[in-house]
Amino acid sequence: MDLSTVPLPSGKHTIGKLFDFEAGHQLPSLAPDHKCSRQHGHSYVVEVILTAPVLADPGFVTDFGDLVPFKKFLDTEFDHRNLHEVMPCEPTSERLAHFLAGWFIQNVEPGIAGRLIAVRVRETGRSWARFDIGDR
Ligand SMILES: Nc1nc2c(c(=O)[nH]1)N=C([C@H](O)[C@H](O)COP(=O)(O)OP(=O)(O)OP(=O)(O)O)CN2
Numbered sequence: 547m548d549l550s551t552v553p554l555p556s557g558k559h560t561i562g563k564l565f566d567f568e569a570g571h572q573l574p575s576l577a578p579d580h581k582c583s584r585q586h587g588h589s590y591v592v593e594v595i596l597t598a599p600v601l602a603d604p605g606f607v608t609d610f611g612d613l614v615p616f617k618k619f620l621d622t623e624f625d626h627r628n629l630h631e632v633m634p635c636e637p638t639s640e641r642l643a644h645f646l647a648g649w650f651i652q653n654v655e656p657g658i659a660g661r662l663i664a665v666r667v668r669e670t671g672r673s674w675a676r677f678d679i680g681d682r
């Protein structure tokens with residue numbers, strides 16, 4: 547069979563990579579009887595999602611290995627910390643996804659081939675928030 551004749555459809559490439567950290571938080575704006583106003587913790591999972599108009603050799607949106615600075619940032623600034631003390635705002639999943647998108651664009655994106663399109667933050671096995679980057 548001649549596989550070189552398989553037609554490649556038009557479309558776009560998307561990649562994602564998962565990162566994780568353990569952290570405590572509280573949401574003091576909630577009513578005192580809301581369980582999340584109390585100090586508690588999560589095993590957070592963060593996914594960064596990237597695209598690129600053309601693939602870089604040998605066929606990458608971005609080399610997954612080039613995302614190491616993001617892992618280092620999470621390990622250094624977020625892992626085993628109280629997010630209420632780390633974040634410049636209340637650490638909901640939505641605000642965390644938004645904040646991490648901003649940090650990634652400022653600090654990681656200039657050194658990689660792809661562009662960030664979204665960040666997803668998973669607090670529990672059933673709860674997540676996603677921030678999608680607007681037009682730029
Ligand atoms: N939209 C959001 N709602 C809530 C957030 C959030 O970040 N965004 N955060 C919380 C708390 O942090 C809470 O710890 C997680 O909420 P919840 O999914 O209710 O947690 P549980 O695992 O206890 O829920 P189950 O009922 O067991 O699925 C609250 N809301």
Ligand SMILES: [Zn+2]
Pocket residue numbers: 571582586587588669
């Ligand atoms: Zn929580």
